[in-house]
Each structure stands twice: as structure tokens, then as C-alpha cells.
Amino acid sequence: MHDPKVIVALDFPSVNEALELANRLDPKLCKLKIGKELFTATGPSCVEKLVSSGFDVFLDLKFHDIPNTVASACKVAAQLGVWMVNVHALGGRAMLTAAREAIDNELHRPKLIAVTLLTSMGSEDMHETGLLGEPQEAVLRLAKLAQTSGLDGVVCSAQETAMLRRELGYEFALVTPGIRPADSSRDDQVRIMTPSDAIYMGSSYLVIGRPITRADDPLHMLKKINSEIELLGEIE
Ligand SMILES: O=C(O)c1cc(=O)[nH]c(=O)n1[C@@H]1O[C@H](COP(=O)(O)O)[C@@H](O)[C@H]1O
Numbered sequence: 655m656h657d658p659k660v661i662v663a664l665d666f667p668s669v670n671e672a673l674e675l676a677n678r679l680d681p682k683l684c685k686l687k688i689g690k691e692l693f694t695a696t697g698p699s700c701v702e703k704l705v706s707s708g709f710d711v712f713l714d715l716k717f718h719d720i721p722n723t724v725a726s727a728c729k730v731a732a733q734l735g736v737w738m739v740n741v742h743a744l745g746g747r748a749m750l751t752a753a754r755e756a757i758d759n760e761l762h763r764p765k766l767i768a769v770t771l772l773t774s775m776g777s778e779d780m781h782e783t784g785l786l787g788e789p790q791e792a793v794l795r796l797a798k799l800a801q802t803s804g805l806d807g808v809v810c811s812a813q814e815t816a817m818l819r820r821e822l823g824y825e826f827a828l829v830t831p832g833i834r835p836a837d838s839s840r841d842d843q844v845r846i847m848t849p850s851d852a853i854y855m856g857s858s859y860l861v862i863g864r865p866i867t868r869a870d871d872p873l874h875m876l877k878k879i880n881s882e883i884e885l886l887g888e889i890e
Pocket residue numbers: 663665689714769771772773774809831832833841843861862863864865
């Protein structure tokens with residue numbers, strides 16, 4: 655598979671559990687995501703181990719701070735050899751631009767994407783935190799900010815991808831969590847979509863955690879999801 659679409663979220667508290675799961679997967683069939691839990695527990699050594707096993711690694715630390723601090727963090731992430739890194743679009747244009755400029759001159763330039771509105775936030779949370787409009791409007795506003803600041807894409811819910819594709823074109827990466835195969839448990843995700851529907855709507859990459867990491871046979875589940883997506887490609 656040339657550019658695997660599935661990013662498996664390694665939400666584990668220890669390097670052993672993360673590596674054990676990664677060893678059951680295949681870098682030709684998926685990418686991996688290291689988030690705050692695993693990174694806080696294990697630090698950069700886990701990132702380096704997974705990068706050197708051949709996986710494209712998405713370092714999901716959602717940086718959000720003053721421009722200089724975020725720029726320096728993105729530069730260090732680039733030097734770890736990760737494939738993708740993210741920041742919060744809410745950090746504003748100066749922060750987004752500083753982050754991009756910090757990695758532009760790196761030998762290995764990861765993709766840089768911005769989180770728009772967390773899939774856990776609804777209208778009420780937005781208004782309470784002072785964000786204007788409805789979730790879709792905020793997502794579009796923040797995604798446009800990310801695009802005009804020179805970022806490579808955004809994290810959004812799959813339910814927003816069709817709208818973002820229309821507005822932002824086909825080159826902009828849309829990375830979507832909240833993905834559930836038809837027969838999987840929803841867990842704590844509310845706004846979910848199946849892998850093939852998400853790709854059909856315009857997602858570039860699918861972030862999938864528990865449906866794969868908690869499956870009896872994670873590789874089998876990954877292959878099943880990949881064939882669902884590939885089948886869609888054949889139909890189009
Ligand atoms: O940035 C993320 O990856 C993310 C953003 C978001 O809005 N919602 C969301 O669920 N995620 C992440 O996507 C992954 C989803 O995991 P599962 O629900 O187990 O598939 C977790 O690692 C979440 O932290």
C-alpha cells in the first residue's frame with residue numbers, strides 16, 4: 655500500500671504495550687499516532703523506536719502556546735523524524751506561521767496540521783469558552799486560518815469533511831478521528847462514521863484507536879478496514 659490511510663492511535667500508558675501492538679501491525683499497511691498519554695509516559699525514545707521500525711509516526715501533542723515556544727517544539731519534533739505533527743489552530747495566525755517557518759528549513763519536514771474544534775466539543779462548550787457561531791462555522795473558520803497560514807491540513811470530524819473539501823480544495827489534508835467500522839462499539843465517541851463513508855466524504859487519513867488496538871487480532875481488523883477502503887476506490 656503506497657500511502658496507508660489508517661493511522662492507528664497507540665493510546666497506551668507504557669512503551670511495552672505500544673511496541674507489542676506495533677509489532678503485530680505492518681508499516682506498509684498503516685501509520686501510527688503517539689498522543690499525550692504515551693509521550694508523557696515514555697518520552698521521545700518511544701517515538702524514535704517506532705520511527706526506526708519503519709512506521710510513519712504522527713506525533714499528536716496538539717501544541718498551543720506562544721509562537722516562539724510552539725515553533726521550537728515543532729522543530730524538535732521534526733528532528734525526531736516524525737511524519738506529521740500538530741498544533742491548535744486556536745493559537746492564532748502568528749503561532750501557526752511560526753510553527754510552519756520553524757520546520758520549513760529542517761532537513762526532514764513533517765506535515766504540519768492544526769486541530770480545529772475537538773470532536774468532544776459542542777455548541778454549548780463553544781459558547782462557554784467564547785467561540786462564536788455553530789461548530790461547523792468554527793471548524794471552517796479555523797481550517798481557513800490554518801490553510802492561509804501555510805499548514806498542510808487539519809484534524810476535524812468526518813462529518814465536516816465534505817464541507818471542508820468543497821471550501822478548501824483537494825490538496826489540503828483532512829485527518830479524521832471518531833471512526834468506527836459498522837460492527838464496532840462506539841465507546842465514548844459520539845459523532846462517528848464508518849471508514850468507507852469517511853473516505854467517501856473526503857477524509858485523507860483516518861485516526862482509529864480502540865477498534866484496532868482492542869481487537870483480538872489487530873492486523874486482521876486493520877486489513878479488513880483497508881479492504882473496505884480499497885473497495886471504495888475500485889467503485890469510484
Ligand atoms: O487529535 C486527535 O487525534 C483527536 C481529536 C479529536 O477531536 N477527537 C479524537 O478522538 N482524537 C483522537 O483520536 C483517537 C481516537 O481513538 P478511538 O476512539 O479509540 O478510535 C484518540 O487518540 C483521540 O485522542
